[in-house]
Amino acid sequence: MPIPFPFSAVVAQEEMKRSLLIAAVDPSIGGVLVFGDRGTGKSTAIRGLAALLPKMRAVDCTYQCDPEASDDALCEDCRAKRAAGRTLKSRQVPVPVVDLPLGATEDRVIGALDLERALTKGEKAFEPGLLARAHRGFLYIDEVNLLEDHLVDSLLDVAASGQNLVEREGLSVRHPARFVLVGSGNPEEGELRPQLQDRFGLSVEVKTPQDLPTRMKVVRLRDAFERDPQAFVEKWKRQDGKVRRQIQKARELLPNVEVPDATLERAGELCMKLGTDGLRGELTLIRAARGLAALQGDSEVLDSHLKEVATSALRHRLRRDPLDESGSTSRVERAVAELFGE
Amino acid sequence: MNMTAANPAADQGVEAGPPPARPALSAWDDAVLAAALMSVDPVGTGGVALRALAGPVREQWLSLMRDLQPPEAPHRRIPLHVSDGRLLGGLDLAATLNAGRPIAERGLLVEADGGLVELAMAERISANTAARLTMAFDAGEVVLERDGLAMRTPSRFAVVALDEGVGEDEGLLNALLDRLAFHVDLTHIRIHEAIACDYDREDVAQARARLAGLSVDEEQLEALCGTALALGIPSLRASIFACRVACASAALEGRDQVEAEDLAVAARLVLAPRATQLPPSEEPPEEPPPPPEEPEDQEQNQSEEQQQEPQELEDSVLDAAKAAIPADLLSQLQLGTLRRSRSRATGKAGAVQNAPTRGRPAGVLRGELRSGLKLNVVETLRAAAPWQRLRREERARRGIESSRIEVRQDDFRITRFKHRSETTTIFMVDASGSSALHRLAEAKGAVELLLADCYVRRDQVALIAFRGKAAEVLLPPTRSLVRAKRTLAGLPGGGGTPLASGIDLGMMMADSIQRRGGTPILILMTDGRANVARDGTGGRARAFDEAKAAARAVRAQEMTALVIDTSPRPQQQGRELAAEMGARYLPLPHADASALNQVVRATAG
Numbered sequence: 001m002p003i004p005f006p007f008s009a010v011v012a013q014e015e016m017k018r019s020l021l022i023a024a025v026d027p028s029i030g031g032v033l034v035f036g037d038r039g040t041g042k043s044t045a046i047r048g049l050a051a052l053l054p055k056m057r058a059v060d061c062t063y064q065c066d067p068e069a070s071d072d073a074l075c076e077d078c079r080a081k082r083a084a085g086r087t088l089k090s091r092q093v094p095v096p097v098v099d100l101p102l103g104a105t106e107d108r109v110i111g112a113l114d115l116e117r118a119l120t121k122g123e124k125a126f127e128p129g130l131l132a133r134a135h136r137g138f139l140y141i142d143e144v145n146l147l148e149d150h151l152v153d154s155l156l157d158v159a160a161s162g163q164n165l166v167e168r169e170g171l172s173v174r175h176p177a178r179f180v181l182v183g184s185g186n187p188e189e190g191e192l193r194p195q196l197q198d199r200f201g202l203s204v205e206v207k208t209p210q211d212l213p214t215r216m217k218v219v220r221l222r223d224a225f226e227r228d229p230q231a232f233v234e235k236w237k238r239q240d241g242k243v244r245r246q247i248q249k250a251r252e253l254l255p256n257v258e259v260p261d262a263t264l265e266r267a268g269e270l271c272m273k274l275g276t277d278g279l280r281g282e283l284t285l286i287r288a289a290r291g292l293a294a295l296q297g298d299s300e301v302l303d304s305h306l307k308e309v310a311t312s313a314l315r316h317r318l319r320r321d322p323l324d325e326s327g328s329t330s331r332v333e334r335a336v337a338e339l340f341g342e
Numbered sequence: 343m344n345m346t347a348a349n350p351a352a353d354q355g356v357e358a359g360p361p362p363a364r365p366a367l368s369a370w371d372d373a374v375l376a377a378a379l380m381s382v383d384p385v386g387t388g389g390v391a392l393r394a395l396a397g398p399v400r401e402q403w404l405s406l407m408r409d410l411q412p413p414e415a416p417h418r419r420i421p422l423h424v425s426d427g428r429l430l431g432g433l434d435l436a437a438t439l440n441a442g443r444p445i446a447e448r449g450l451l452v453e454a455d456g457g458l459v460e461l462a463m464a465e466r467i468s469a470n471t472a473a474r475l476t477m478a479f480d481a482g483e484v485v486l487e488r489d490g491l492a493m494r495t496p497s498r499f500a501v502v503a504l505d506e507g508v509g510e511d512e513g514l515l516n517a518l519l520d521r522l523a524f525h526v527d528l529t530h531i532r533i534h535e536a537i538a539c540d541y542d543r544e545d546v547a548q549a550r551a552r553l554a555g556l557s558v559d560e561e562q563l564e565a566l567c568g569t570a571l572a573l574g575i576p577s578l579r580a581s582i583f584a585c586r587v588a589c590a591s592a593a594l595e596g597r598d599q600v601e602a603e604d605l606a607v608a609a610r611l612v613l614a615p616r617a618t619q620l621p622p623s624e625e626p627p628e629e630p631p632p633p634p635e636e637p638e639d640q641e642q643n644q645s646e647e648q649q650q651e652p653q654e655l656e657d658s659v660l661d662a663a664k665a666a667i668p669a670d671l672l673s674q675l676q677l678g679t680l681r682r683s684r685s686r687a688t689g690k691a692g693a694v695q696n697a698p699t700r701g702r703p704a705g706v707l708r709g710e711l712r713s714g715l716k717l718n719v720v721e722t723l724r725a726a727a728p729w730q731r732l733r734r735e736e737r738a739r740r741g742i743e744s745s746r747i748e749v750r751q752d753d754f755r756i757t758r759f760k761h762r763s764e765t766t767t768i769f770m771v772d773a774s775g776s777s778a779l780h781r782l783a784e785a786k787g788a789v790e791l792l793l794a795d796c797y798v799r800r801d802q803v804a805l806i807a808f809r810g811k812a813a814e815v816l817l818p819p820t821r822s823l824v825r826a827k828r829t830l831a832g833l834p835g836g837g838g839t840p841l842a843s844g845i846d847l848g849m850m851m852a853d854s855i856q857r858r859g860g861t862p863i864l865i866l867m868t869d870g871r872a873n874v875a876r877d878g879t880g881g882r883a884r885a886f887d888e889a890k891a892a893a894r895a896v897r898a899q900e901m902t903a904l905v906i907d908t909s910p911r912p913q914q915q916g917r918e919l920a921a922e923m924g925a926r927y928l929p930l931p932h933a934d935a936s937a938l939n940q941v942v943r944a945t946a947g
Binding site: 039103106108109121123127129208 | 386426429430433438442443444469470473474477480481482483485486487488489490491492496516517520554557558563564566567568570571576577578579581582585586708727728729730731732734735822824
């Protein structure tokens with residue numbers, strides 16, 4: 001696999017980096033959607049993040065189950081083992097970051113018959129697909145707006161239930177598949193289906209930087225990387241390590257981060273003001289703010305955290321109003337400014 | 343390097359001062375230089391977007407370009423409707439059944455590793471094919487998740503995209519254009535100019551060896567980035583390409599460091615074709631728009647003289663780029679009327695609808711065999727292949743001995759087809775006179791309402807406005823709310839009523855949509871009081887006669903049309919026009935956006 005560009009060397013694009021880090025700290029946030037101009041380092045940042053994520057403890061089974069998970073989040077093998085009173089042996093493994101390439105066929109995504117074994121040994125065995133591989137990690141879809149409809153459908157189903165169910169000619173498999181969906185794309189190539197958009201917890205807009213020094217920096221770093229990827233990664237290793245430790249610390253801190261009632265109230269007010277559908281927006285807003293607080297080492301969610309994540313958490317949940325000239329981003333910003341009195 | 347031929351293309355137009363070291367170069371020389379530079383650094387520059395119709399000039403360029411490649415480098419041609427299996431790879435059915443174990447087939451993108459991919463008819467390539475290509479491009483590997491196979495194969499290649507588009511609204515997808523350093527246009531080169539090339543394979547091989555030791559310094563980097571910014575080039579890839587091309591140029595010329603001349607080459611070949619605006623110059627022809635940022639502001643930490651020099655360098659690079667911008671483009675840039683790449687976001691492959699039996703094949707799905715569906719025999723066999731041994735053993739247990747391939751219900755694969763029957767609603771809006779603003783606002787509202795549920799219905803919307811002396815496409819067919827909103831933000835109004843020109847332009851657009859297999863719907867919003875003829879002169883009678891003639895053309899083409907009379911009291915002219923057009927007529931003096939939307943949707947059926 002080619003060496004990825006270091007995450008910490010991605011210039012500017014603070015909102016995108018922040019959102020990805022929040023998702024890394026709290027996977028229950030529900031994924032990140034990155035939409036924006038071409039050549040702004042969308043894929044680069046995501047692949048870079050994959051390379052620096054702290055390792056996780058996993059059972060030595062097909063699905064890399066969490067040894068501390070409750071029974072219903074385990075695969076059949078592990079559940080059986082636990083029921084039989086055996087301990088689940090685990091080891092440290094890298095967090096999976098799985099690419100869902102365009103052109104992937106359905107059998108590879110949800111899993112199918114193991115070709116090799118069926119053909120050579122005549123055995124009927126299940127070969128897990130990409131969804132199984134992404135369990136407990138990230139599923140990355142570049143150009144998510146171009147994904148085939150039938151794949152999107154099976155994906156949504158699994159993302160919602162956390163379970164993947166395969167039924168085919170005597171093969172019947174059910175396995176856990178909880179993953180953080182990360183999608184990227186360019187809005188000029190077509191809008192994203194609303195159902196899929198709503199699946200993502202955070203939505204980020206990226207734009208090409210417009211000032212000369214930033215642009216020069218991007219070009220210079222990119223050039224240095226292309227010339228000698230290994231040396232470049234070596235140079236940024238410490239910076240990447242810092243980010244890794246930040247994620248680790250934030251994860252430890254997260255369960256202890258308090259959300260004061262006043263903050264909850266503010267979040268509710270903001271969502272009401274914007275008329276977001278359902279509770280999902282409010283929930284994500286709070287979670288994202290908590291994740292951010294943890295990342296910044298704060299043990300309490302403050303208004304500043306809410307303010308910082310409000311746009312990412314809410315901009316894709318606004319009911320579309322074609323007659324309102326301003327984009328959803330500025331609508332959220334306006335509401336935030338009004339609410340927090342600026 | 344010697345000049346082969348003098349060409350008018352380079353010295354026409356406004357020469358703000360060509361790079362000192364070179365006399366005017368012909369467009370052909372530059373095209374050849376692009377081929378050579380791409381051959382020096384194929385992966386770094388991505389490749390060439392070659393705009394030309396099929397013909398001797400293009401053949402000449404292609405054969406020269408091929409001659410520059412190392413003999414061992416692979417060369418693959420990708421047809422327009424390449425299947426995923428062929429493009430990315432998949433299960434080789436025959437070999438798999440023969441060998442009794444899965445055997446993978448290599449895709450074109452893997453085979454092209456270290457060489458070139460030629461995209462035929464690239465202007466019509468679908469966004470999906472393009473996305474597969476760009477993914478492999480960006481990642482430097484082909485990721486395969488198909489037919490029970492999962493593979494990642496490193497592959498690096500350059501792309502030569504043959505763009506046979508005609509006119510501004512046909513061209514390569516932006517996603518592809520952005521990733522190809524060189525945008526070469528051979529359209530205006532005559533055959534006798536396309537003679538020779540001063541480079542050979544040996545030059546390229548030597549340059550390749552030299553390339554690793556070359557890099558642009560800080561000053562040169564600033565000059566290139568600053569020029570890109572001044573020309574209004576948003577994508578950062580352009581700046582990165584400019585740096586690489588400057589290095590490749592130095593390598594090709596046998597230098598050990600990048601000189602001002604190389605920067606000029608990069609500016610000419612990479613930056614100039616991407617320009618969307620002109621930087622402010624000392625004697626501006628007509629107040630060109632200012633660049634978004636003044637580069638000087640960010641240089642406070644540099645000393646005076648250091649600051650002076652890059653500025654000079656940047657100026658010379660900028661001049662080189664400006665000199666290379668074709669005259670017609672230059673004038674458009676000066677007038678600020680150019681909207682580049684506006685309709686190229688989805689290329690010629692916008693929305694398509696699924697259809698059971700007709701249209702283009704668009705992948706396969708597992709499915710039941712019902713009447714009207716088409717079984718895909720090969721895919722069905724592919725699906726059945728892995729199970730053969732299991733099934734044979736199962737049969738043997740039941741005492742049935744047979745060696746035939748057993749296909750079961752579960753294996754059936756149905757070919758899905760897509761056909762373009764998308765509807766494009768073209769609004770032709772009269773933006774003349776005093777009530778223009780009012781009508782435009784209504785049209786805007788209706789366009790946006792239509793767009794809001796566009797995604798579900800897979801429709802597109804376009805907007806043409808006519809006022810003053812001519813008609814103008816304000817919003818090319820689009821489904822993207824983002825772009826529509828951006829374009830609709832500032833609509834001009836006022837002036838005369840060139841009705842005929844408006845209808846003509848609408849017809850031209852409708853015609854091109856129809857040729858692509860789409861269904862256009864024309865919506866004309868006017869009070870019918872034409873007073874400007876096609877040639878821009880006044881005169882009510884003639885203007886209205888011409889408008890009627892234009893309207894008859896709509897009827898002759900049997901297009902669905904709707905005339906909305908927006909005058910305060912419905913007029914005879916509007917009714918007459920609708921009759922000539924064979925259109926529905928609707929007096930709607932106080933049209934509000936939602937009423938309009940309803941009518942349009944009813945017309946669209």
